[in-house]
Amino acid sequence: MSKATLTISSKNYSSWSLRGWLLCRMAGLDVTEEPVDMTEASARQELLLLTPSVLVPRLTHGDVAVWDTLAIAEYLHETFPKAGLYPADVAARALCRAVSGEMHSGFYNLRSALPMNLRARHDSFRIFSGARPDVERVKAIWHDCLDRFGGPFLFGARPSVADAMYAPVCTRFRTYAVPLDPALQAYADTILTWPPMLDWTKAALAEPEEIVELEVEF
Template sequence: MEELTLYIGNKNYSSWSFRPWIALTAAGVPFREHLIPFDFPAGNPLFRDISPTGRVPVLHHGSLRIWESLAIIEYAAELFPDVALWPARREDRAVARSISAEMLSGFRALRGACPMNIRREKRRIPLPDGVMEDVERISAIWKECCENSGGPYLFGSFSAADAMFAPVVNRFDVYDLTQDAKVLAYMEAVKSHPAWIRWCEGALEETWIVPEDEA
């Protein structure tokens, strides 16, 4: 099989890069990482050479290009059916895909007000309308899934659904968005995963700063 190459942006900031990276890494899918830093808001002109959207992440497999985080995860799941990127039970896979798609298309208030920032010192900020509604919905998803599965992750073992919410764990943490014990327990499980730790170590080594760094 030809090598997979995952092109990503800055580990400190690139939430959409984080999602497929942690999914593939946690599952043990072999791939080569290629990081191209961006300079907000201009991005990086090199993205146009590797991605039809001019954005990252994008996965190269031979001449094939797959863009968008969830599509990359789905492609890897088809290539490596034995690594269990999605839950084993059909019913669980359906729910996992539903909440992953909800993450893909929703929670714009939270994403806009609280960008992912691994290096950010934990502190609260004034929150615009809609953010706490997003927090409440996400918290309900996490608690319901963990209660149904027994935890520590959404469907027992770490899966693509956890990967899709991984940047939100950072947002909840560094912007101090919750005091719910069950939500905090799930967040701690994600932050303790070896793949999360590897990504954060890389983010902490970066020196690039974009304007949102002081948000």
């Protein structure tokens, strides 16, 4: 089997690294993690950009190098079709791609207002008005998918690309005490107690704390 390496950054702060890592776990691809040195000024400068495709995550698999989270998802889907990263049904698969793409390309205000920080917990947090429509849109997407496919994941009994894309949002909602109705809280709890998420969170909490907290997502 070809050797695979996944370049990632901080497990505590990097939502895009988490997404790429989850996709590899879901595909059953054993990867060697290659952390970016966050002490390098050039790396920090690029990672501060609000973009999902600067340095991380980057998957190297044999002779293939692919970055950008959705590109990684498509590559893994093509390489490991039996992993079921997308739903088998055509209509469900199209919707999964649509909601995953929406997270990939949008929700800028949510990302800025509620940066991922697995160590932090707020009893209450005032979300600025510009981010509230993003929060409500996420809730609407989750309700639509759960109502259509019955949960516990967004597209039914097993996790999909969409769950990898929205997993960091579940951590944000927990960190910033975003209120959720019972159905959405049950979904968030499913993601937060999903074994790959527990593994990532454990590693994030053990990460050295000298990394300076950033005000934006990377």
